[in-house]
Amino acid sequence: MNDRLNLLYSDFNCPFCYAMHERLHEMNVLARCEWRGVQHASHLPIPMKPWQGSLGAELRHEVAVVERLAPGLPIALPPGKPNTKPAIEQAVALLRHDPSHAMTFVRETYRAFWCEGKDISDPEVLSRLVEQAGGSPESMDSINSEDRRVAHEWEAAWHLTGQAGVPLIVSPENYLLVGCAPIADVQRFFSR
Numbered sequence: 548m549n550d551r552l553n554l555l556y557s558d559f560n561c562p563f564c565y566a567m568h569e570r571l572h573e574m575n576v577l578a579r580c581e582w583r584g585v586q587h588a589s590h591l592p593i594p595m596k597p598w599q600g601s602l603g604a605e606l607r608h609e610v611a612v613v614e615r616l617a618p619g620l621p622i623a624l625p626p627g628k629p630n631t632k633p634a635i636e637q638a639v640a641l642l643r644h645d646p647s648h649a650m651t652f653v654r655e656t657y658r659a660f661w662c663e664g665k666d667i668s669d670p671e672v673l674s675r676l677v678e679q680a681g682g683s684p685e686s687m688d689s690i691n692s693e694d695r696r697v698a699h700e701w702e703a704a705w706h707l708t709g710q711a712g713v714p715l716i717v718s719p720e721n722y723l724l725v726g727c728a729p730i731a732d733v734q735r736f737f738s739r
Contacts, residue, residue, distance in 0.1 A: 551719055552579060552580060552581040552719070553579055553580045553581070553716050553717065553718050553719070553737075554580070554581050554583055554704075554716065554717040555568075555571070555577075555580040555581065555582050555583060555714065555715075555716050556583050556585050556701070556705045556708070556710075556713050556714065556715040556716075556717070557582060557583070557584060557585070557713050557714045557715075558584065558585055558586060558587045558588070558631055558635075558713050559584065559631045559634050559635070559656055559657055559660055559667055560588065560591065560628040560629060560631050560660065560667075561587060561713050561714070562609050562610055562612075562613040562622065562661060563609075563612075563613060563616075563713070563714060563726060563727040564657070564713050564714040564727075565613070565620075565622070565657040565658075565660075565661045566613050566616060566617040566620055566622075566727045567714040567726075567727045567728070568582075568653070568654065568657055568714070569617070569620055569654075569657075570617065570727070570730065570733060571733070572654065574730070574733060574734070574737075576733070576737045577650070579737065580716065582638070582642075582650065582653055583701040583704070583705065584631065584634070584635035584638050584639070584653075584698065584701065585635070585701055585702050585705045585713060586630070586631055586632055586635065586702065587711075587712065587713050588628065589630070589632070590630075591628050591629060591630040591631070592629075592630060592668075593629065593630045593632075593633065593668040594629070594666050594668055594669060595626070595627045595628065595629035595630075595666040595667075595668055595669075596627050597626045597627045598626070598627040598628065606624065606625070606627070606628065607624060610622060610623075610624050613727065616727050616729075617727065621658075621661075621662050622661050622662065623661065623662055623663070623664060624664075625660060625661065625664040626664055629660070629666050629667050629668035629669075630668045631667065631668070632668075632698075633667070633668050633669075633670065633673060634656050634667045634668065634673060635698050635701075636690050636694055636695060636698050637652070637673050637676075637677065637690060638652060638653050638656070639690075639694040639695075639697045639698045639701075640689050640690045640691075640694045641677070641680075641682055643693070643694060643697065644689050645682050645683070647681075648677075648680045648681040648682040649680075651680040651681060652676055652677060652680035652682060655676050655679055655680055656673075656676050659672065659676055708723070710723065710725060712725065712726065714726065714727065716736065718736070718739065720739070722736065722739065724736045
């Protein structure tokens with residue numbers, strides 16, 4: 548890890564994380580971050596189950612809030628929320644073994660879920676996303692105990708920040724930017 552990079556804690560199934568990821572990409576500051584996938588809802592099922600009732604209402608509300616916070620962001624209401632552990636572990640494996648394709652995979656995984664409603668806990672979906680990002684099919688088979696250990700370390704480090712939500716950006720000086728912050732706040736954070 549480069550100790551001068553900001554740590555970006557994020558979860559694929561969080562619409563605020565998706566919006567912040569796109570914002571950072573558009574502002575050209577994503578390269579100044581080390582992306583770290585974490586599960587803010589590890590209890591979610593594999594495969595993804597459709598949300599109904601109050602959970603469906605919660606999901607609709609989250610998408611509506613993101614639409615207000617990030618007008619113009621392509622986003623569609625997904626049928627539910629998947630467990631993101633498989634997608635995070637795949638991202639770790641790519642970041643460790645095929646870094647030139649890793650961040651494309653991360654961005655495409657957000658979009659596959661938030662624009663197309665794909666179940667990103669499904670190994671076939673993840674395999675197609677790896678290939679779409681330019682990675683090799685062998686990348687799917689390369690997830691090992693070290694990748695799982697790194698994902699666990701990211702999770703533990705996120706918990707040690709004392710923040711329960713995502714997205715969260717931690718600067719090398721330990722300044723925090725929490726949530727889907729307005730563009731002006733992001734600019735101030737990265738101008739330090």
